Amino acid sequence: MPSRRELANAIRALSMDAVQKANSGHPGAPMGMADIAEVLWNDFFRHNPLNPKWEDRDRFVMSNGHGSMLVYSLLHLSGYELPMEEIRNFRQLHSMTPGHPEYGYAPGVETTTGPLGQGLANAVGMALAEKVLAARFNQPGFDIVDHFTYVFMGDGCLMEGISHEACSLAGTMGLGKLIAFYDDNGISIDGEVDGWFTDDTPRRFEAYGWHVVRDVDGHDAEAVRAAIEQARAESDKPSIICCKTVIGFGSPNKKGTAGVHGAALGEDEVAAARQELGWEHPPFEVPDAIRGGWDARARGQEVEDSWRALFENYRQEHPALAAEFQRRMNAELPGDWEAVAGELLTAMDRDGEKMATRKASGKSLDSLAQALPELIGGSADLSGSNNTQFKDARTVTAADPDGNYIYYGVREFAMSAMVSGLALHGGFIPYAGTFLTFSDYARNAVRMAALMKVGSIFVYTHDSIGLGEDGPTHQSVEHLASLRIIPDMTVWRPCDTVETAVAWQDAIERRNGPTCLALSRQGLPFQARDGETIGNIRRGAYVLSDSDGKPDVILIGTGSEVALCTEAAKGLREEGLKVRVVSMPSSCVFKRQDAAYRKSVLPPDVAARVAVEAGVSDGWQRWTGDAGAVVGLDQFGESAPAEDVFKHFGFTVTRVMDTARDVLKNLDS
Numbered sequence: 001m002p003s004r005r006e007l008a009n010a011i012r013a014l015s016m017d018a019v020q021k022a023n024s025g026h027p028g029a030p031m032g033m034a035d036i037a038e039v040l041w042n043d044f045f046r047h048n049p050l051n052p053k054w055e056d057r058d059r060f061v062m063s064n065g066h067g068s069m070l071v072y073s074l075l076h077l078s079g080y081e082l083p084m085e086e087i088r089n090f091r092q093l094h095s096m097t098p099g100h101p102e103y104g105y106a107p108g109v110e111t112t113t114g115p116l117g118q119g120l121a122n123a124v125g126m127a128l129a130e131k132v133l134a135a136r137f138n139q140p141g142f143d144i145v146d147h148f149t150y151v152f153m154g155d156g157c158l159m160e161g162i163s164h165e166a167c168s169l170a171g172t173m174g175l176g177k178l179i180a181f182y183d184d185n186g187i188s189i190d191g192e193v194d195g196w197f198t199d200d201t202p203r204r205f206e207a208y209g210w211h212v213v214r215d216v217d218g219h220d221a222e223a224v225r226a227a228i229e230q231a232r233a234e235s236d237k238p239s240i241i242c243c244k245t246v247i248g249f250g251s252p253n254k255k256g257t258a259g260v261h262g263a264a265l266g267e268d269e270v271a272a273a274r275q276e277l278g279w280e281h282p283p284f285e286v287p288d289a290i291r292g293g294w295d296a297r298a299r300g301q302e303v304e305d306s307w308r309a310l311f312e313n314y315r316q317e318h319p320a321l322a323a324e325f326q327r328r329m330n331a332e333l334p335g336d337w338e339a340v341a342g343e344l345l346t347a348m349d350r351d352g353e354k355m356a357t358r359k360a361s362g363k364s365l366d367s368l369a370q371a372l373p374e375l376i377g378g379s380a381d382l383s384g385s386n387n388t389q390f391k392d393a394r395t396v397t398a399a400d401p402d403g404n405y406i407y408y409g410v411r412e413f414a415m416s417a418m419v420s421g422l423a424l425h426g427g428f429i430p431y432a433g434t435f436l437t438f439s440d441y442a443r444n445a446v447r448m449a450a451l452m453k454v455g456s457i458f459v460y461t462h463d464s465i466g467l468g469e470d471g472p473t474h475q476s477v478e479h480l481a482s483l484r485i486i487p488d489m490t491v492w493r494p495c496d497t498v499e500t501a502v503a504w505q506d507a508i509e510r511r512n513g514p515t516c517l518a519l520s521r522q523g524l525p526f527q528a529r530d531g532e533t534i535g536n537i538r539r540g541a542y543v544l545s546d547s548d549g550k551p552d553v554i555l556i557g558t559g560s561e562v563a564l565c566t567e568a569a570k571g572l573r574e575e576g577l578k579v580r581v582v583s584m585p586s587s588c589v590f591k592r593q594d595a596a597y598r599k600s601v602l603p604p605d606v607a608a609r610v611a612v613e614a615g616v617s618d619g620w621q622r623w624t625g626d627a628g629a630v631v632g633l634d635q636f637g638e639s640a641p642a643e644d645v646f647k648h649f650g651f652t653v654t655r656v657m658d659t660a661r662d663v664l665k666n667l668d669s
Contacts (some may be wrong), residue, residue, distance in 0.1 A: 002293045004221040007042065008034040009277045010077055010290050012250050015069035016273060017283040018090035018097070020264045025091060025099065028247040028260040029067030032185050032218070033152060036243055039224040040150060040181075041074055041296070044232070048300035049079035052107040055329050056307050058147045059425070063120040064154035064183065065100040065113030066262065072097045075108045077286070077294035082106050084284055103424070103452040111424050112452050115444050117160030120180065121414045123151040124166045125421020125430075127178035127238070128396070128406075132376070133427050135402035137325050142314040144307070144325065147177065148232070154183045155193050158201060162445075165414030170238045171209030174398030178238040179231045183218070185247040191258045202242055211237040218243030236398075250277040328374045328427045331511055340371040341505045348497040349534060352526040357559070358461040358519040360500035362387030368504060369393070369404070372429060375508075376422060378406035379433040379459075380415050386433030386461045412438050416445035416458065420514075423454040429508055431457035435467075436476040436518055439483065449514040450488045456514040457507045463493065463518040464614040465649065466560055471639030476518075480558075480615045483516050490588045493518040493613075495562035496526050499585045502537040506589070518559065522642050525563050527583070540589030541601050545569060547578035553608040553660045554580045556623055558587075561612040561631075561651065568656035579660075580606075587623070608663045614651055627667055629659050 011034040019025035040060075047057045062071050069090065076082045082096060086106070089095035096106040100114030110126070113119035127149040134145040157163055170178055182201060186193055202212045211234040213227045224243070231239035248260030251273045265273065274280065281287060315322035327334070334340075344367045348360070355363075369375050369390040376396075383389045394403035408415040415432050422430035439446060439460055449456040465475045484491050490513060492503035500519070507515035527544060536542035541556075545566060553572065557565035562583050569579040582601055584590060590598065602609070602623060609628035611620040617632030624630060633649055640648070 002290045004035070004038055006290060007293050008038040009250070009279050010286050010294065011037060011070060011073040012277060013274070013279050013281070014073040014076070014087055014284070014286070016265055016270050018069050018072070018087050020267065020270050021088060021283070022091040023264050025069060025264065026066040026262050027069070027265055028187070028262070029064055029154060029183065030070035030073065031249050031251065031260070032245040032247040033067065033070055033181070033183050034249070035219045035221055036181055036224050036245070037070055037074055039221050040228060041078060042294070043225060044228055045150070046147060046303050047296065048304040049108070049297050050301055051304060052080060054304050054307075055426070056145060056147050059110050059123070059126045059149040061110055061113065061119045061123040061126070061149070061151040062101060063113055063117065063123070063151050063157045065119060068097070068099065068101045070152075071101050071109060072106065075106060077291065079295050079297040079300070080106070080108045082108070088284055111421070112448055115448065116156040117162040117166075118417050118445060118448060120151055120153050120157050121162050121166035121417035121445070122421035122424065123149050123178065123180070124170045124175065124414070125418035126425040127170070127175040128173060128418065129422045129425035129428060130177050131173070131175060131401045132396055132403065137321055139314070139318055139321070142310065142317065144311055144314050149178050151178070151180045152183060153180055154185070155188055155197055158182070158199070159197055162413045162417065165411035166418065167205065167210070168208050169409065169411060169414065172398065173396070174236050175238045176235040179228070180238070180240045182240055182242045183245055184242055185245045187247045187256070187258055187261060189258060189261050205240045209237060211239040213239065213241045216241055216243045218245035219249060252276045324373070331426065333509070334371055336371065340368065344368065344501050345498065345505070345534065348501045349529070351497070352528070353497055354523050354525050355497050356520050356523050357494050357496070357500045358385070358387045358521060360494070360497040361459060361504065361517060361519050362390065363497070364501050364504045365390035368508070372508070373404070374427060374429050376404045376406065376428045376430050377432065378408050378415065380408050380412045380438070381410045382434055383407070385435070386459055388431070388433040388459055406432070408432060412441035413445055416442035416456070417448070419456045419458070420445065420449045420452065420454050423456050424452070429455065429457070431459055433459035433461065435462045435474060436460035436479050437462070437474050439479055439516070446483070446489070446514065446516070447486055450486045453488055453513045455511040458514065458516045459519065460516055461519045462521045463559060464520070465633065465637040465645045466520055466522045466614065466642045468521070468642035468645060469639055472636040475637035476615065477633055477636055478616045480518055480613070481619045484588055484619060488513040489516065490514070490586060491516045491518060492586045493559040494585045495557070495559055495583055496524050498527070498529065498534060499537055499583070503585060506538060520560050522560065524560050527562065527566065537585065538589070539593050539597060540586040540591070541582055541584035543580060543601055544583040545581045547573060547580065549578055550603070551580035551606055552578045553610065553664060554582055554602060554606055555656065555660065556582045556584055556609060556611040558584050558613050561614060564612055564651060564653055564656050567653045568660065571653065571657050572660055584623070608660070608667055610656065610660050610663060612651070612656055614646070614649075627663065629663050631656055631659055
């Protein structure tokens, strides 16, 4: 039987060989953390390589994602469908082994990591998901939700501010099934971190309320094993195991230096490392005995089979709970979902209320949450302003985790990454809110949600200069445009209660990418529609009102500015013009429609178009064309009552009418 060190050296060899072949990558972290990974995966990690999506598997996240070859080596060696050819193709086009772990490429990769600290925050979300699901579904004698979330992280992850946000909340939530391994090697890309990172990390985490295991030799397998056992025994607190390691362990001339952090070792140093480690095998060759020591397929299937037997008994004793658990973990909506969504839409249309769309969002949630027990919400200390806390919501706490609402505190970045962690874990439809302008704090987590195509929902209220007196620091100007350009992102900016309900329905049903809901602070008038028109809202843009015959001019609006367009249209029609009003609550969705539908809404032979939105004008030219115009705001706002700010910046019926006339005049000249 191979020794532990020989098993760990398989990781080191594959990592340095793959990086060397690609002439690109980060061999230092995989080589330094190989001994820790070997103990964790061979002695503790519950997973089944034959079924990477087994519901009660442990989750593993490498937050220091530049060390991706550690993950790929573990997956390959333990028996996942990640063949050696993919290890050879590390960092190559269309391989399953990109430079950083990417969700959806290789089986067993639980989340996309790379931007440091975000994997840690994702892991906090996953651990929170486990705790809440366990509280909801576990019954005496039936712990069907009982798994750990393990996360590797380095100095860089802990320097990032998101680590403070996420770990502080993890301690408060008492996430006892979260175990983090701190790779304390003292090196980052710029060199020895003593010059810029001197935190007392153990005391920092003790202050968060974590269980801290100090001064573990990360190259002593028995010390690592004892530390993991100690961490697993602490059920009321998350644990951090502080491991002293040597970056690039095994590289005789570069270990312990920045030179091994982010570049291939070089052929001579790879050869020297082989000699240092006693690894006599050619590149990308792993002896059968060592493969046998790693192969987790048989024991993984045995562990899953044992769980499935437990679950079958659970089904016999608690059939309703078992069915609900499977529905949620399969991401299936309830059988009455369409009826529930339809009833909400009918009620919003029937009531026809003037209402801020943030309040319409809250009203939607009151209805939808009753039908969707998997809906779990939250806010970054703005629950009352965001209207994210629905009727009868139950707060998730450390002592009582059987809830569906999370107080995230002022932690926009970690909140957004945790929402993705909740979504990735499964069993939830997560959403969280803040002001639209504070999406800046969270932007990279929002981007990562889009990159992974997970169904995170971000509720952004106070969406424009309509915020008023709080002034330009809080008034969103550029944010809508910046969110819309993120690939695979869907942004909705509804104009009234009905569009808000439709936006929520679309966000809940869309599981292949995140959604941003941009909602108003101020009350917005209800827009009357017929049944066919309501059905077209889901297509992102539609004809809200029209004149008979071919329109002379088309007014396009979103959110609060749709009301300006409808009023301007009335005035222009009184002058004898034929005017079409198009509401475009989601240009993202409208872009995905077929050409025939887009042309039916915006006929190519009508060049006179005016788009109106209280935000930057960039992006609207796609819909107005060169001959059209945009009534936008290409500067920061001002502090004053909302009506005064709108008037000051020209968001008035008069200006919209004047702009339409100017467009028509220019076309005639």
